[in-house]
Every structure is written in structure tokens, then in C-alpha cells.
Amino acid sequence: MQHRTSRSRTRHRRAHWKASAPALARCTNPACGKPTPPHRVCAHxxxxxxxxALSPLDGDR
Known part of the structure; x- marks a missing residue:
């Protein structure tokens, strides 16, 4: 028979689960160089x- 895990014990165990900052790399276009996610087309x-790879769109990019 297993016992219920208390809320305190569960929260102590999960206390170190934290979101990490997203990895960013510099754009390979020398004229741009803005941070963009690795292995993705630059949104700028x-x-x-x-x-x-894509023609840049005007407006909300």
C-alpha cells in the first residue's frame, strides 16, 4: 500500500524546476546580426x- 505524497513534499521536490532562457545565436547575414533561435530562419x-531562405516581409516582423 502506498501513501499519499503531501503537498509540502511535492513542492519541495519541484522547487528546482525553473524555466531556462531561450538559446539565441547571431544571424549569419553580416548586415543583420540580430539574435535568432539556432537552426531557424532569421525573422528579421x-x-x-x-x-x-525567405524574402523578408514588410510590417509586423
């Missing part, structure tokens, strides 16, 4: 690995 200029 549309470049990925030194080539233009």
Missing part, C-alpha cells in the same frame, strides 16, 4: 546559413 532578414 530571412537569411539561414548565409543564404536568403
Amino acid at each position: 532578414c530571412g537569411f539561414y546559413r548565409g543564404r536568403e
Whole structure:
């Protein structure tokens, strides 16, 4: 027979679960260089690995 785990014991165990900051890398476009998630197309200029993958959109990007 197992006993119920108290709320205090559960919360003590989960006290170290913290969100980590997202990893960011610099854009490979020399003209841009803004931080962007690794292995993703840059949302600002549309470049990925030194080539233009998407044409940048005007407006809300």
C-alpha cells in the first residue's frame, strides 16, 4: 500500500524546476546580426546559413 505524497513534499521536490532562457545565436547575414533561435530562419532578414531562405516581409516582423 502506498501513501499519499503531501503537498509540502511535492513542492519541495519541484522547487528546482525553473524555466531556462531561450538559446539565441547571431544571424549569419553580416548586415543583420540580430539574435535568432539556432537552426531557424532569421525573422528579421530571412537569411539561414548565409543564404536568403525567405524574402523578408514588410510590417509586423
